[in-house]
Amino acid sequence: MNRSATAAVRIAAAFLPRELRIRYREQWMGDLRDGSEVGISTAEIARGSLAFAATYTRPLSNWSHVSDRTAALWVRVAVALSFSSAIVSISQYSIFATSSGSDASSDAGLVALASTQLLAAFMVLAPLLSLVAVFTTRGAEGRVRLSVGLLAVATVLPMTRPGIDNLLVPEGNFFTSPGTVVFPIAIALVIAAGTILARMYRPLARPKVPQRLSRRLLTSTIAGLLVVIVVVVGFVSMTGVWDARTPLVFGLPLNEANRAMYTQWVQLKFQFEELVSTIFGMWIVAGLAVACLLAASGFSSRATRQRSTMMLGIVILSSAAIFGGIISLLQMSTGSTASTSIELLIAAGRWGLTCILTTAILRTSARSAAQHESAER
């Protein structure tokens, strides 16, 4: 029998409630032994057992000392904290890119350093608290646990490879360095978690009142035009700046070989910074387009209550993404030369963003298991 598959099955069984653990361990071990008879691989059984354990919903009725209301509250808090910390972690790229440039000897540097360190602490503590909350709360749905787990990984990923900007030697490529790659992975994880959560709250019945075609057409056209403008402007500005930048490393006491190497490195660094700025700029405008589109079309119809709530959540998230992008761009453009008032503004913006996101998700998520169930039916 495959050892890794056996280990996976044992781990999966260990995560199940006590009353199911022994039964499923024996069942899956039997499946591992005999599955090949019907052409099912041990890897397939191992994946199945892990998926089962990750999505199994523990019945609340087995734990009478935990009320439905309390469990639902903990789950909402966990989702809100994990989602906000993940969004902040990704959107606040500048924390990792520029924090080492902060000078604690000045007022502005002290504000920047304190703000960054406190936010970093939040991004460590929030996913930890969320994980503890969903995995110790009986009645928390398996899908919520999975989402919170994905969001926790998404939060931590950008912190695992800080200091892209601080390489002192020209090693590797900025575009393909692990510090860069973790960001798209984190974004993909947030999208996956968001999809799972959105499907849990999705409206099942479509609104019966037809929307006016002209209005939908107008908003779609405006949103489409905005996206096209963003892509064109972003592309043109990016290529324009690439050509204009000329690295100046001639003053350094280097031999010809090292100078060529450093010149190439600095050029690549500038290209990378421009790409990051462009992505954030496009993010801001795309977020604005999504928010406008949803605000215009989502609230105009007689949609179901769940639909309106979900729309409100998406509008708030899009607005928060815009806000986060602006803060990040501001931080990157000022670098370590910002005045105290600008640093205070950025710090207030970052914490405002965190609070807005947490509160918004708390307000828009289902209040109880009963409400959640009614949304599913």
Added chain:
Amino acid sequence: MEPLSRVTPATIDVLRVLGDATGACWGMLIIKSSGRPAGSVYPILERLESLGWVTSSWELDDARPGPRRRYYELTEDGSPAASATVKRFEEWSRPGARRTVTPSVVFG
């Protein structure tokens, strides 16, 4: 027996396999016959069992040493309910059928 709150195409495939089987069916055979991944079939069987549609039992063959196989079969109430659900799903998914809602609304 409680009604299903969520009916997916994978649920229908599992119900179909259980309905076609004569007697109790080994879990691995359900996975094989339904063509669905184990990660979908295990949770569906657990849900069907907890709602009273399906019952499961250990194999009685003492000749095979080690861990036992688990066999599943539809309950007395679950059998007609499964047939009705599969039939309604087939009607719903027929080409040309009017579909303004999702399967969950139809079967919930």
